[in-house]
Structure formats: structure tokens, C-alpha cells
Amino acid sequence: MGRHTGDEGAARLRWQSHGREAATGLLRGVGDSEMLTNDERMRYSRQLVIPEIGEAGQEKLRVAKVLVVGAGGLGSPAAMYLAAAGVGTLGLVDSDVVDLSNLQRQILHGVNHLGLAKVESAKRALARLNPGVHVVPHRMTVTSENVSGLIEPYDVVVDAVDNLETRYVVNDACVKAGKPLIEAGVLRFDGMVLTVIPGEGPCYRCIFPVLPPPGAVPSCREAGIIGAVPGVVGSIEALEAIKVILGLGQPLVGRLLLFDGLAMTWREVNAARDPNCPACGGGRG
Secondary structure (H helix, E strand, O other), X not given: OOOOOOOOHHXXXXXXXXXXXXXXXXXXXXXHOOOOOHHHXXXXXXXXXXXXXXXXXXXXXXXXXXXXXXXXXXXXXXXXXXXXXXOOEEEXXXXXXXXXXXXXXXXXXXXXXXXXXXXXXXXXXXXXXXXXXXEEEEOOXXXXXXXXXXXXXXXXXXXXXXXXXXXXXXXXXHHHHOOOEEXXXXXXXXXXXXXXXXXXOOOHHHHOOOOOOOOOOOOHHHHOEOOHHHHHHHHHHHHHHHXXXXXXXXXXXXXXXXXXXXXXXXXXXXXXXXXXXXXXXXXXX
């Protein structure tokens, strides 16, 4: 699994004491934002009564920009809950079109959108859910050449892909740009989640240093996936992104959260930064 340690507590305490907003720059423009409308107060009333959120927190969500890479099984619940919470700008990245086999788990899409680009299908679904959210579709394949420009306008990145090569590309770009990254993966009945805050904890490469050889790790197409699993894990991704935006709680920094849906158990594996990590350590080329 990689290098593990229980010594990430100090980093999490620094993250809390200094304030995550300062680390991520998510307060940009909050002071200049308009007050909530009456409709917004009604829509978000169940959030506004939470002491840790209130109107100030809701305004932070409204000015936040989150990029969701992948509009499939993980990206569907992640994007829906981020939109429902009032994240002001949601970028969606996917190059694929809606296929009948997607509908068992990709709840952003329906039979009326078969053959439509997933980012367009997702945009329509999110507009029905919350028309106040600005959805930016990016119909493209993420590569090492275009990823930096893609993530640049966003405050937080949610990785919801089932392609391992893309996972490494996104991780490396977020680390380089200092962007918080919510990382997750699912297969069959299992899932995992990790939050990467550059400089505060390990990145994905610290735990899994190199891309496995082709065929070493089966895809969901090959091994299968039960739809409720990405529903659970994608929802956790949305919650982690909201926590990072608001500077609340303890994100999964240095803690790889593993979900076993058959046993219905959660296991946490502590992970430390690798000083020789090729992305965030001394091993960078």
C-alpha cells in the first residue's frame, strides 16, 4: 500500500490552526459577493442553520469553483451534491457520450440522453437541480499537455475517473499548481478516498508511486461495479470538497479511507509524504 505512519496528526493540526482558507485562497472575492437572496435562503435553509456554515459559509460556497474530472459513476453524485450545496461554479470534464450501460450507476444521465455528450447531459441535469449554479462543460480527454490550463481557474479538483493514467496526470498537475485534490476510486463492492492538500500531506503518488503496467489493475468494465458504491464514495468526495472550501473539520489528508461494501466496513490507513515522491518530493524531475 505504500509508506504509512500515524505522524500525520501534526500536519492536520497545522491545517486547522492556520485556516484552510488561507492555504487555498478560497476567500477570494467573498467580501465583495452579494447577500443571499430570499430564494437562496429558502433553498439552503438546512445548511444556513448549521453554526459552522451560516450565511458567511454559504457565500464561500457560492464564489467557489470546483472542477469534477469525470461525469460518470463517481462524478455523478459528487457533482449533484456540490450543485445542491450551492457551489457557484462547477466544471465538468468528460470526453464520452451517454451509453445504456452507464445508467446502472451514472445517475446524472437518463435514457432521454443516450448518445449525448456526458458533459452536456450532466449540465442539463444540474440545471434542473439548481439553476443558480454555473456549469462549465469541458468535453475533452485530460492529458499532460492540457491539464494545467484546465485546472488553473478552479479552487478545488475532484478526481472521479476510472482511468489510472488520468489519475496520475491530475494528481501531478494539482500538486504542481498547489490545488487541493479529492481523489477516489471504486471497483466491484469496494472504494477508497484520499484528500490531497499540497504541502500538508501525501499525494496519490506518495502512496502509489508508479502507474501499474497495462492489465495489472482491472477496470470497472472488466471487473464490474455495483452502482451504490460510487454513490457512497462520490458523496464523500463532495463532502470533502465542501469541507476544504469552508475550512471545516478534518479532511482525509494523510488518511486513505477504504470502504468494503460487502462487509459494510470502513478502514483508515495512515500515509506519510514520501520524500522521494516524483510528484511532491525530492524525486521530482
